[in-house]
Amino acid sequence: MESPVLTIRENSTFSCCYFSGGLPGSEQETLNALNLVPLTSRNILEIGSGKGLATTVLANNTQAAITVVDNEQSALDRLVERFTEHGLNDRIKPVCASMTDLPFEPKGFDLIWAEGSAYIMGVESALKEWRPLLEHNGVMILSDLVWFTDTPTSEAQAFWKGEYPDMVSVDIRLEQIKAAGYKVVEHFPLSQQAWENYYLPLKQRAIELTPSMPDSNALNDINTEVSIFERYLDEFGYEMFIIQKAAK
Template sequence: MEFYVYRISELASLVGLSRTALLYYEKLNLIAGKRLENGYRVYSDRDVQQIRLIQQLQAGGVTLAECKSCLESRLDKAVLRLRYDQLESEIKQKEQALSLLSSLLGDKSSKPWHETLSEIAPDAHIDWLKVQGFDEKQALRVKWLSKDMNEHDKYMQDFMTVFEPLESWGPNSQEDTSKAFTLLNRNPNNILEIGCGKGNSTIVIAKLSNANIIATDNETMALGKLEEKLELHCLKSKVTTQCVSMTELNFGDKQFDVIWSEASAYIMGIENALAKWKSLLKDRGALVFSDLVWLTDKPSKASVDHWKSDYPDIQSVDTRIAQIKKAGYILEHTFTVSEQAWKDYYEPLQQRLTDVASALGNSPKHCMIFKTR
């Protein structure tokens, strides 16, 4: 015998459901209310327990229709497995969403997210960083250096502590620069150097040529060091420095016989650089650039894993040559940078890291340097 003691409003309050939901439950025959002579609907304690059982099943992600099936017959484990797999996938997506929100809020590192964007949407990544308040210089540094907008200021402070006194900010040597200039086999009148840094290459090409050189970089401190070198070598009349981003070179079309870019074109992407800098060259002008590429068809997994995050656009020599030709250039020469160029960069850097390790405290984790062949 059933005792019908709960009106629909009382049942709704007891189980936390709306009147409409209860009527739908009754329509599905999940509960069985009784209408009194006065028109009120009443429910039993059995209905209360039935609803609570259904709520427990639904807490496992089971739909109301599946609950009905479970109540009327034995559990269909195939259905439950499907719901389990779907729920597991949803949980992973939610965890990823939580992780992203946490990184954007600054509660954890946003480095993995920035690394992913640099690989799959590099231009949109830079544009988004600008919207977040970074100027172009800062945005490029987030992309290539700190890779974490939440820790960027601290990273750059440590980075400059390490790199500011160093003569070379990338692998290069006088011999390699001289070799590349000799291979030009032309006497340029106007040279645009992009990403000159402290001017190691600038001094070499200024001494080797009679050209007027415009040396550009977006780091004022580096340009200041170049100005000092120009004064020392009596070359100020041949070289003009400009603090400008390589993505905003508004010099006009067909202005230069040669564009020179050692270890810097990667910043805006090699294919972008090839496309955007071409209009600056005169007819039969030449672009000279260096880039980090694979010198083997089978790089080690450790190397691949590292460069996937540090330079996701690293390519084979053949791929770069194909990109050069696709952009409308005729490849005249290519050669591998010397071992000395790497030594001139890494050996002072290693010594500098040793010198400042104690001053950086916990920061050296930001300054890990890898050498690959």
């Protein structure tokens, strides 16, 4: 995936809001998850498509119709522009809507794709609200930031309590998935390389900007976040969950 771009907004909310590149990940991670889907998809719903990085992987590696949802029309416009340049615009249907109020009929999709977006409405809520949109035995891919340890260091715990208070362990997330009416096909963590692709360019850019912005709160926040990544990444990370709708 493309390297994130650092955008300074001194009064904006801390953390990923500064990074127009989005979240850790890579084309290979997306493809790895797609290869674990136990069906040949015909209708994909991608929720929180952003710049369309995962969308490109889906379009290039399936024959499915892809409905892409984002709540920012400008993001969808850029996505359509990119796909038009590559002759793939006929593969996607952009829909500007909130993930909490999706305008689709029940059982309209055999695959829902949600990389790094379910946390916005809460993973448990997303599992419940999106389930009716899946066909019988339909599949959902979601990635979520989780703890890899039951005893995180106090500094890492304090940091994520402020950034993502609903963050839980992999085991708890798996229990929630099953309780919501899914069976777990597979799950795996994003690689160290995917994280480095994300935060190393941010670190370098912050270093470059510091001389001209020595008192920037935004840069200080970014440096704090990068420091947490570098020191405690073995304690947390993004987990990809490949799950399938089960009969309740």
